[in-house]
Amino acid sequence: MENKRLGIIGGMGPKATSVFMDRIIDHTVAERDQDHIDMLVLNHATLPDRTEVILENDGRKFLTAIEPDFRFMEHAGVSHIAIPCNTSHYFYDDMQGMTTIPIINMVEETLKVIAERYGKGSQAGLLATNGTVRSGVYRKAAERLGIRLYEPDASVQQQVMDIIYDFKKGKKDSSAELESVVRQLLDREGCDCAILACTELSCIPVSEETAAYCADAMDVLVRKSIELSGKRFG
The missing domain is CATH 3.40.50.1860 (Rossmann fold)
Incomplete structure (x- = not known):
C-alpha cells in the first residue's frame, strides 16, 4: 500500500496532541525510522475555545481561525487530516467544506x-x-x-x-x-x-x-x- 502523509491540526489541547502523536508512533508496525508515518503537525494552541464558541453561538470565530490551517495542509500535500479534538467536530461539515483533503471524522x-x-x-x-x-x-x-x-x-x-x-x-x-x-x-x-x-x-x-x-x-x-x-x- 502506498505510504501517505498525514496532516494533524492540533493544539486542542497541546498535551492531547502530543499524546496522539505518541500513540500513532507506538501503534504503527515498524522496524526502522522509514517504516513510520510522515506527519505534518500544526499545533495551533491559540484557536478559540471550542466549548465557548458553541455555547455562545459564535462558531464563525473558530472557523475563521482554523481556515488557514487547511491551506497549510494542502500546500504540504497531506492525504488525510486528523483533528484530535472531539468538540471541534461540531464544525465538521464546515471544515470539510474548506478543503478537498478528507478529514477523518x-x-x-x-x-x-x-x-x-x-x-x-x-x-x-x-x-x-x-x-x-x-x-x-x-x-x-x-x-x-x-x-x-x-x-x-x-x-x-x-x-x-x-x-x-x-x-x-x-x-x-x-x-x-x-x-x-x-x-x-x-x-x-x-x-x-x-x-x-x-x-x-x-x-x-x-x-x-x-x-x-x-x-x-x-x-x-x-x-x-x-x-x-x-x-x-x-
Whole structure:
C-alpha cells in the first residue's frame, strides 16, 4: 500500500496532541525510522475555545481561525487530516467544506466501533465537554447507527468538566475521579460502555478493567490515521 502523509491540526489541547502523536508512533508496525508515518503537525494552541464558541453561538470565530490551517495542509500535500479534538467536530461539515483533503471524522468512526462491538440498541454513556454534549454531534451520529446515547445529569457533567479542565491546567492525578464516573455510567445507569469523547480524558490512565468498557475516541482516531496512511496498526 502506498505510504501517505498525514496532516494533524492540533493544539486542542497541546498535551492531547502530543499524546496522539505518541500513540500513532507506538501503534504503527515498524522496524526502522522509514517504516513510520510522515506527519505534518500544526499545533495551533491559540484557536478559540471550542466549548465557548458553541455555547455562545459564535462558531464563525473558530472557523475563521482554523481556515488557514487547511491551506497549510494542502500546500504540504497531506492525504488525510486528523483533528484530535472531539468538540471541534461540531464544525465538521464546515471544515470539510474548506478543503478537498478528507478529514477523518472521529465521532462517526468511534460510534461505528461501538456499533460493531456492542450491536444496535446498546447504550453508551457520553463523557465530553459541555460544548460537545450541547452540540448534539454524538447524539445525531448515535441515532443514525442505532446506538442509545446516555448523557450525564448536570452534577456528573460538572465532574467531567472539572476533570477535563484540571488536566488542561496541569493536574495529572485525576484517574480516580474518571474511574468513578465511568463506573457510575456502567453500574448505575446501565451503559454498555463509556465514550471518552474528549482528548484530555484519553490522556488520563485508568485500570485495565475500566478501560475494557471505554470507547476511546482518540484511540479510534489513531487506528484510522495509521490505516489511511498505508501502515499497519499493532
